[in-house]
Amino acid sequence: MGAQGSSKPAVMKRIYTGTDGMSHVEDIVLDAKSVMEKVTSVEVRVAPPGRFGDWHVGPQRQYIINLAGSGQLEVAEGKVDLPPGSMEYIDDLTGKGHTTRTTSKEERVSICLKFEDQKQRIGPLNPKTTTSPKP
Numbered sequence: 355m356g357a358q359g360s361s362k363p364a365v366m367k368r369i370y371t372g373t374d375g376m377s378h379v380e381d382i383v384l385d386a387k388s389v390m391e392k393v394t395s396v397e398v399r400v401a402p403p404g405r406f407g408d409w410h411v412g413p414q415r416q417y418i419i420n421l422a423g424s425g426q427l428e429v430a431e432g433k434v435d436l437p438p439g440s441m442e443y444i445d446d447l448t449g450k451g452h453t454t455r456t457t458s459k460e461e462r463v464s465i466c467l468k469f470e471d472q473k474q475r476i477g478p479l480n481p482k483t484t485t486s487p488k489p
Contacts, residue, residue, distance in 0.1 A: 364384040368445060377451055391467075401462040412447050416443075420437065422461070
């Protein structure tokens, strides 16, 4: 079970660099067996409406949790919507990277959690991983 009262599973978007050097996205279903990571810092980010970040890679491995406002990532497969409550695992540290955009009329507020162990590579957390392109 995902969010309180919801029958949908909790899902995190993993943004990673493929063998082709392009950033890709996959859904990772979170459950009681999901890997826990130690983090070194928590950063609150506020992005104004219309903010656009051109192609870039993640500065380091981190989680981003969207609290308010909506955003969008673009990767090799296309655009990925980031509604409030969504979570991303940023793992594309090389290659072309991804773009980011605030799509809501209000500010996008998110929390960034930076991993303590930057050498650890988290792959799919469980076998329920699926690719999730959006045209």
